Amino acid sequence: MGYLNNADVIVANIHKVYSSTSRKALVNILDADYFDMIIIDEAHHSAADSWLKTLKHFNAKKVVKLTATPIRGDDKEIDGEIIYKYELADAIKEGLVKNIVAEDYTTEKLEFLVDGQLVDKETALEAMDKKWVTRSVAYSTACNRTIVEMSLRRLNEKRRQGLTHHQIIAVACDIEHAKEVKALYEEYGLNAAVVSSDDPEDAEDVIIEYKKGQLDVVVNVNMLGEGFDHSNISIAAIFRPFRTLAPYAQFIGRALRRIPEGNDTIDNIAHVVYHTELGLDDLWTFYTGQRTKAERKKVLEFEYYREQGKKQDRDVGEVNAHGKVVVNTKEFLTDGVASVYQDEIRESIRLQELKIQNVADMMKAAGHSESDINEYKASQKRSLDSEITEKRNKLREELIREELHKIHKEDIVNRVEELFVETGIHPKGNELPNRTTSVFLKNSGTNDAYVIKYINSSLKNRIKRGIDEWEAYDFEQARTLLPQIIQAIYEKIRNLEG
Structure with missing residues (x-):
């Protein structure tokens, strides 16, 4: 008690503050009037029973709640008066976090198997419902492959043209689904692993490997929400529907930590990649602040399929994907950053190719054979790949x-x-x-x-x-x-x- 009485500020997690079993918890050893002020970080959890009982025990005159996600998990507002608000848009403009580009992908033709017949999306919606369609897309190997390929494309261009060892964070519906997504990434030669709240010990080992750069992708289930920061994450790949804004915003937030030594037009752009038919457009609209809070109640009606520690049957249908991949790009600030990013990638590639072509032209003018010129071009490509590998290993x-x-x-x-x-x-x-x-x-x-x-x-x-x-x-x-x-x-x- 002596060291507590000598302190002006006491910092503790909720497990040290409140416990029904530990006699050393602060609520069990300190008087009700001990604190003048209580500051709660991650305050979207302040409606939890442990915090409610803590605040009931201590009659502090001031309670300050801090959160980057001012919506509770049940989609209700946090109790209290807002005295200060710093918008994500301002943080992006001031260069404190990455800028954000959302890209949703689909193919020219999607067909759903309903009662033994292949039908289009509109027919599937009439015969089943929106929940069934979004779950079917989430579990579809064809749809998942599209997102894997598109997120891999972004990863490769960022690693080749950027200055950092970029990585992907992905989110899946349940553990089995996460393993399927992991296997898809591995098909394309990436090192991937699964983390879930079911196995925190294994997850800790995976996270260490991931932060060391030994993994290209980590696929998570009910983990890596708040409190997980790793600046090299610049691609957030979504393979599941979300029901509420809070977990959706927390997941995207994992990709927002700024890369201090990064290139602003390539490295410090976070790409959020998902399938169009996961039904996430409304959440993106709310996330970017384009609709009022009241409208949220009316729109977020669908529920997502979620693992609760036990294997459950999947109420989904087979989905066939045909034709070209179609992309729809959205920007958080609508400031043209997506176009700037693409222009920067293209310009970087153009300059590399121009340098090689100039030498090839000089070789041709000097009388070198076509086979010599082709061998030079091939050697330069190998050299570039070697430089990229060397840079990646150094990072x-x-x-x-x-x-x-x-x-x-x-x-x-x-x-x-x-x-x-x-x-x-x-x-x-x-x-x-x-x-x-x-x-x-x-x-x-x-x-x-x-x-x-x-x-x-x-x-x-x-x-x-x-x-x-x-x-x-x-x-x-x-x-x-x-x-x-x-x-x-x-x-x-x-x-x-x-």
């Missing part, structure tokens, strides 16, 4: 190092937190720096600063270089050394009592 190495650094930091923070809890020594006390003979450590001032300095200097001395110069194997060595270093700090704390 992957940087991603791996960045992720290992993050894991290393989290490991230290968790171990240090556990150390202070187990020993009872106050992080902001000064016993450790006061008792040391090291001038370097004595200048730490507080126990927590001392511990961090001790860990970092110990690792630097043993690995023989600073963390900025570490390779992947150095992080692995640090992982094995850290328990020994922490144990040495435990001994120093015990000696304080002696």
Whole structure:
């Protein structure tokens, strides 16, 4: 309790604040008037039972709710008065997040199998309903293949003409469907994996691989909503209908984190790719703010098929797709960014081809044979592919190092937190720096600063270089050394009592 009473601000997740089973939860150890203000992040969850009971226990005079998704999962408004609002459009204009282009695809002819007969969409809607049509499209291999191919096209052009190792995030109806989508991506040579809320341990491993750049695509089911940030995601591929705005907006949001070193006209454009007949146009319209909140109630009538942890029968029909792929492009800001993106891609390709052609023309003028010229062109293409592969590998190495650094930091923070809890020594006390003979450590001032300095200097001395110069194997060595270093700090704390 002492360290809580000495704090001006207490940061905790809801599981530490409220629990019906833990006596250490804040609602069980703090008085009702303990807080003057409560700030709730991700406030679209504030209607959850745990938050309602928390707010009932604490009678704070001010409750501030923060959210990027101001609609609850049940499509109701969040309680409270809006005192500040920052529009996504403003964030895009000011370069804080990526710009957004939505592309819905279909083929010239779609046929649905109804009662043993192939019929067009209008007939299928009359015979069945909109839910049946959207689910049938969602589970259709032919329709899914179209979205895989179109998202792959965007991925390839971004990787070839951009500056970053771009990746795809996809969302599926259920686990079996996600596996089917994964298999389709693998058919085209991409490394793909599935994550779901059913297997959080496996999902954690997949996410680490994904952030390292070792996966091209991650297909998720009921995961990777809020709180998952990875700037290299620039293509959001949707393979399922959505019923409400909140999960739809959260999914698109995963592709919006800006790439600091990226090219604004290629790298910092997020593409949302989906099949036309998934019925997502209304949600896009709401998402871009073109309709009022009241209209939302009237339009969002269909429900999507969703896995609830058990295998369920699919109430869907077979869908046949024929003819050319037809695309409809929509922009978040209607600022022409889609055209600028395409122009930039075409210009980049044109300059590459022009450079090769100029040399080929000079070779022809110098009397080289046609076969020599063709071999030169082929070698330049191989060289370009090699450069792209080299760039991709370099970017992957940087991603791996960045992720290992993050894991290393989290490991230290968790171990240090556990150390202070187990020993009872106050992080902001000064016993450790006061008792040391090291001038370097004595200048730490507080126990927590001392511990961090001790860990970092110990690792630097043993690995023989600073963390900025570490390779992947150095992080692995640090992982094995850290328990020994922490144990040495435990001994120093015990000696304080002696």
